[in-house]
Amino acid sequence: MDKPAEMFDRDFEWSELTRFSRYSGPEATLGVVSGRRRQGKTFLLDAATRASGGFMFTATETTEADALRQFGAALADHCGEPAPFRFAHWDEAITRLLRIATDGPVVAVIDEFPFLAKASPALPSIIQRGLDPAARRDNTPVRLLLCGSALSFMGRLLSGNAPLRGRAGLELVVPTLDYRLAGQFWDIADPCTAALTHAVVGGTPAYRREFTQGDTPADRDDFDDWIVRAVLNPGRPLFREARYLLAEEPELHDTALYHSVLAAIASGNASRGGIADYLGRKSTDLAHPLHVLEDVGLIRHEADAFRRNRSAYRIAEPLLTFYHAVMRPNWGDLERPGRAAAVWSRAQATFRSKVLGPHFKTLCREWARWHASPGTHGGHPARVAAGTVSDPAAKTGHEVDVAVFGRDDSADGPEHEVLLAIGEAKWNDTMGIGHLRRLEHIRGLLATRTGAPGREPRLMCFSGAGFTDELRRIAERDRGVQLVDMHRLYHGH
Structure with missing residues (x-):
């Protein structure tokens, strides 16, 4: 399936939907798509449905009888039937749905699935029974996708002892766009x-x-x-x-x-x-x-x-x-x-x-975790967090906006965390030598508590307003001091 030209990014999500839709097995299969509201899940699934000539039903918050009526009308229209299907219960509806792929794999989407399950709590069990190839030998290769924005409900759909546990060939979470x-x-x-x-x-x-x-x-x-x-x-x-x-x-x-x-x-x-x-x-x-x-x-x-x-x-x-x-x-x-x-x-x-x-500090942590090159930290980041370092002599604590941890695969034992870098983030301050000295002091406090022998964590200054010339000269001479301005935050590594 060709991704629509008007769809921004979502390359990974589209490739996974394509893989799921094109699966050539003769049996009906299940996929689950979730994500917070307004992220474009419906747009994504509608595009996949249209690209494959499939069926899509968007549920509403209503009673079971009304939902069955709406579903029967939509499915009959897709199948080219002159009159709506009149299903007495969901077992009939799911059985009919799983027989629509008469000429090869067909995508079938049920959007806002939590609305249906709220009115019909047995629906996940009915779908589980409908997908059982031993019980339903007359199924066709329908690629059934259940979609919803209620994250807690969708998360439970495939977990623990849930009826659909182990049934899904796709579990796709559509995230918000990163910064x-x-x-x-x-x-x-x-x-x-x-x-x-x-x-x-x-x-x-x-x-x-x-x-x-x-x-x-x-x-x-x-x-x-x-x-x-x-x-x-x-x-x-x-x-x-x-x-x-x-x-x-x-x-x-x-x-x-x-x-x-x-x-x-x-x-x-x-x-x-x-x-x-x-x-x-x-x-x-x-x-x-x-x-x-x-x-x-x-x-x-x-x-x-x-x-x-x-x-x-x-x-x-x-x-x-x-x-x-x-x-x-x-x-x-x-x-x-x-x-x-x-x-x-x-x-x-x-x-x-x-x-x-606070939001700028979050962006800086995201950059350190996902966008900075390993050479920036002197190692591959495995965890990035904020934290507080106690200073017993001064009877205070020092906030660290960005702490980058990596993994050290030592020959003496199992892998363990090593501190790669610590950083401070200031949106509206021009950072200078005073900010660097503060980070050096914190690094000294941490020296006996973490880090690898013979290696000092790098010091990182993040600023939305820039840096003094003195600090820039130090960073040019010392790779252990990294300066991250807005251009680097958005475009660099």
Whole structure:
């Protein structure tokens, strides 16, 4: 199948769909496609269906009887029948679906599958029985794809003792675009403007096409105007999107509680204890909401780079961070047309400290893990994290924004982690010799605790504003000092 020219990236996803669709076996096969909303799953599957002449049914949130009626009408139309199929139950419907590939493999997609399973909990078991080649010898080579955005449900579909466990020949997760791809997708050439935009809308494709209709910041000078006209404008879809993200997740029943947890994290409370203090609750009361938010892909739980018994919660969707830091506290004003510019002017400091600064550090960690060459770190990165290094003499702790770990395959024993580099990230500061000296001090504190004998971790400075001439001269002489500016972050290794 030829990938549609209008499809941006998704080369890996398209190749896997092609492989699954072209499988030449005579039996019916199953694939599962999942991912957060607005990532283009339906667009991807619709393109695959059209390219192969297959069948696609998009479920709605309705009753079992109504869903069967809709499915029967859609399947009859695909088969060229003059009247809709009238199925009494899903067993009949799945049996008929698995017989449509009379002339070779045919793709059949059921989109929004969680809606059907909610109304008909036995449906996964019915599909499992329908796929059994011993029981259903009259099946044809249908390539059945189940798709959904409810990550917790889709994750359970093939796990543990689930009926479809071990039945799938494809398990595809469609991710958000990483920050470099997002910059290309938004057609933003300037790295600083691309990073600013990503800090607000992340890498969700729909936010450019459907939600802003191609309205992108022309350059850094246009960014503030773009925020006012496209994000803080009550007449634009992005304005309420953060609220809808939670409302659309079936696992999130008490949305007020989950919004409060996200607000606590967006305010800089990364630990469970800090979140509990912010909400005025006991730490043990938050185990469930934190687990659910992580399960649906809205937050990440990251271990400290140097102290495994400590961890931090971070919001995975930039738009949610922006909403809770900037929009939610000013919601009353923002709902009144014409107030957005004044609100945005007042929120500049909050945006820089609560949104942009933490987001820039995240981009730097992503660069160190996925885009930097092994020569940059002096080894292949296996893990990149943030962490805190204690300083007993000063009775304080030092934050490390980027800690890069690799694997050391020593001859004396099994492989173990070795610290390759530590780094500091500053969005709005011109970094100089003082920042380097701080990293040298932290490296000294770590010297007796980690690293390989005879090898010092490299020092990395990430800056959105650039570096002093003195620091540049040091980096030119010493490969152990690496400077990463915005151009290198977006285009270099």
